Amino acid sequence: MYGLTAPSVAVDAAGNPKGNLKLFMRQIIQKTFTLNTGIQDEEQVIPALGDVAALALEITVIATGTLTTPNKLSSALNAIRVLDPSNQPIVDTITGTDLKYFDKYFSPKGTAPTETDVSTSSATDTLMLPLSIDRKHLPARIKISAAAYSALAASGATGGTLTVRVMAYYRDGHTNTTDRIKKKTLATIAAENSFAPFLSKGRILRGIIFTYTAAYFTDVKISRDGSDELKLNDNQLAAIERQRFISAKTSGVAYVEPSPFYVSDATEVVWTSSTADTVNMLLVEADIAK
Structure with a gap:
């Protein structure tokens, strides 16, 4: 994981952090x-x-x-x-x-x-x-x-x-980064739907949580610079979740995590629905403090 993941910290026998991180x-x-x-x-x-x-x-x-x-x-x-x-x-x-x-x-x-x-x-x-x-x-x-x-x-x-x-x-360290969470509620049609206009250009895309009607979902694709970063259907998302949590995926909820990259004009997020639906998109982005 990257960005929002809690840091892995070595601890002593009493559970106190080792090293310089406080x-x-x-x-x-x-x-x-x-x-x-x-x-x-x-x-x-x-x-x-x-x-x-x-x-x-x-x-x-x-x-x-x-x-x-x-x-x-x-x-x-x-x-x-x-x-x-x-x-x-x-x-x-x-x-x-x-x-x-x-x-x-x-x-x-x-x-x-x-x-x-x-x-x-x-x-x-x-x-x-x-x-x-x-x-x-x-x-x-x-x-x-x-x-x-x-x-x-x-x-x-x-x-x-x-x-x-x-x-x-x-x-006590300095990360120089601020994570930002943005929520969008989107009406989809029974076809491919572009969510790219709702991304923040110049920020780093960490990941996206989607909530949706499971029966209406076909797949989600994220691409950058003209090439696909990932393309996943519900079965593939469920397999990833079982691997992470050793538990079943919650129906109608998915977390999609690409390799972090800066959002540009060439970034695309495409959501494909079989039937018109309402999809909530929780974007996890980050900017570099200046």
């Missing part, structure tokens, strides 16, 4: 929302204490009512957004469900995490977002939005609380 944590947000019928926001600053290596969101949900078909804990997060000092998105507006996919595909453990269901007793999960932010793009602002209590289950929720704790992990 990571330290600063708590950014500690907030308990009393869930109601609306959306509630909390915004804080990620200070410039060094290069950020990752963000972690610890969420605890206590629901009230008689829940029918509870959702996952991430459903209690309506949105997450991170902006740099120029008000440009480091993390575009993504949902708690989107965050769950990043936690899966970039898990430092190398295995797919199992997310907890909302329940009427206290339930807690930690969702990781390994994300390099160069100190030149700090201080940044992070905004967390709590969902309405109706998002906790198909029906039966009458209230509850959401406690969010956001931690930023800093490294």
